[in-house]
Amino acid sequence: MSPHPAPTAPRPPLRVALAGIGVVGGGVVRLLETNRDLIARRAGRTIEIVAVSARDRHKDRGIDLSRYRWEDDMDALVAADDVDVVVEMIGGADGSALTLARHTLGAGKALVTANKAMIAHHGLDLARLAEETDTPLKYEAAVAGGIPVIKAIREGASANEIARVYGILNGTCNYILTQMERNGASFADALAAAQAEGYAEADPTFDVDGIDAAHKLSILAALCFGTRLDIGAVAADGIRGLIAADIREAEALGHRVRLIGMAERNGDGLYQHVQPCLVPADHPLAYVPGALNAVVTEGNFVGRLFFEGAGAGAGPTASAIVADIIDIARDEYGPAFAMPVDSLDAAPVADAGARIGKHYVRLIVEDRIGVLAEIAAAMRDAEVSIESFIQRGTDEEDGVVIVLVTHAGPARAIHAALAILAGSDHVVSTPMLMPILAL
């Protein structure tokens, strides 16, 4: 009943071409060289790099590429008769990465990519192309680096209706947040430290504003819910607005601050939001340290699954890329989003305001008579029920820090209260609003 060749039949090598040899590409070369024999045993055939291509042939990459054919033109990888799989590690949602991906799949060759931006923006088109040419399209490395979470959801949890998927999808932000936790550092100082350590880029926008996490979340949501990938429907708030007091007050409330990407089925709609959240101390996400990533799924039979590991870096990313290549070598693959593109649902965007939950609100206000009454009135008028109210009496951040925790209620109410307070002369800076993760 199996489509697989009999185990005695020797299988020809799987021939791989690498496009884009940066940090990750170097990791893939090293991995395929270091673990060559082991991989051949597991894949049932050898996996051979036959050609490489990148922009600058003469750049020192710290690895010996001389044994592989060099192509200045990436399209030559697609055209070559001796290439079965093209690995795209160029990056960027569009441009030459997308062109190469389209040409590869169009030519009926397998594509492996680590490119979350490209998958988030063009994943459906690429998956359709892969279906038309009956070709594998694999992207394990695009989400949560070395954690095999695409496989865990697509296959491991495939029997379950998933209620929600969420996690720590950006290691840079988690590194910054755990630095703020440990040292009481400001966001700016923690970011500078992360940049010095190589955990954050000179321009950190993609990471700290939640864009990178949004790309990954949109991919997870499509897989979990069988919905059409829709990056435009993902709301993203980053961590720039956090101050040291937020981390401290969260801790005092028995929580930790994490940048959480959350996708949830909400009636007929789909809620997708990346934002800083308060995570209870008895939730495993509260213990994810440094630059690690972690993903949680909640299935109707399996319950909660939790996966943690390195979300970036040459080794972990190469591990995910080569796992995809091994799947292809074994002929163990199927539709990129677990089912044909045409059978994915177009879920409407959920009404985020209707979402029920507890919230953390931090305000910085002027230290004068009447401010407290103003805040209390805004909450009352917006029908926000307050569980706790903390004013420590210290003056920092050019004002007094006030922290509210609401009872569970619709997000819309708290937004309305903040809209009222936005008109106040006494609220010094933009309030910080964080959902409190429900277990």
Place this chain on the structure above:
Amino acid sequence: MSPHPAPTAPRPPLRVALAGIGVVGGGVVRLLETNRDLIARRAGRTIEIVAVSARDRHKDRGIDLSRYRWEDDMDALVAADDVDVVVEMIGGADGSALTLARHTLGAGKALVTANKAMIAHHGLDLARLAEETDTPLKYEAAVAGGIPVIKAIREGASANEIARVYGILNGTCNYILTQMERNGASFADALAAAQAEGYAEADPTFDVDGIDAAHKLSILAALCFGTRLDIGAVAADGIRGLIAADIREAEALGHRVRLIGMAERNGDGLYQHVQPCLVPADHPLAYVPGALNAVVTEGNFVGRLFFEGAGAGAGPTASAIVADIIDIARDEYGPAFAMPVDSLDAAPVADAGARIGKHYVRLIVEDRIGVLAEIAAAMRDAEVSIESFIQRGTDEEDGVVIVLVTHAGPARAIHAALAILAGSDHVVSTPMLMPILAL
């Protein structure tokens, strides 16, 4: 290049027979009924139960089986023309479960099983049979219940050389240990509570003596290291010897006690041991509560991966079983142990005494002059270097509790020291020896 049928071709239903309808079997029926449409979308075809078989047709199972053909004789499931997959949920290493498994694979039908004892004892023979008939043999549910850890290792981490695999593989023991942690309960009281809650069987031997965890560990080791499954090579110490003071002293040392199954490549040999260990508070295994399971792998490129979820129960186990069935429906499967049986290595058993690490030793001694000197002399004579020594001065367990922590050294030395002390009249009960998990 794909062996898969074109996506437009409708595929016939995959027809499943269930053997053994207990708690897990009931879960599989409920899952396949509840998530039927979702599973059909993901699998690309419907999955249909066509027949069921169990010992007692008239037992009340709380589910309606009347729509499925009943077979009193399990072999009729194998013989039936309309059965593609047999799901074995009978249990037990041998007997009717093994007979059914052999007949199923011998007849060229796919076998899905949750039976860790059978896989641990007969996995290689069954895998060889599956190869001969080119038939899937899948057993995701046999290890760590709902956590897709077989898939994560076999496929997700397949690019890595794995240095070690370890984890919490028995939910009953973890439940008991976390009860002892929370309440300061004795082992006997915590076991009684676990039995009352349904987390432990009336005869808890398989769980609390580490036998169940040993079965699972042997399977993980074979997958991680490409070695021949060898249940006889797994040492197993359970948790019966733990007293409340062990949990308390571990906590005071910044650790938690967990029953850890650990398999490690050690030179040419393979170390496999299930035993209570001290887990540092900054290791994720220290935060695995209640009846959950968790598995850690350490790969040479991906680094540390951590997987947590429900290790038992109808829903999680059914989730793993049906994931296997979906893989078969998708034609995404390969050799049971990731490579053909004949290419698995026969790794020798590692010299456990040569293993270097820190140890926790707890003694109960008579409260009299000279005992301390006797212990100190035994450690000196065995060349065990002591990092800390704690005697709280309280009299409990009919003696004085003394806790030693050693510096890192070979396990053989500490065993030698305990052998010397075994001859002492002043050591009241069997010492408790626990490795301290290195990060």
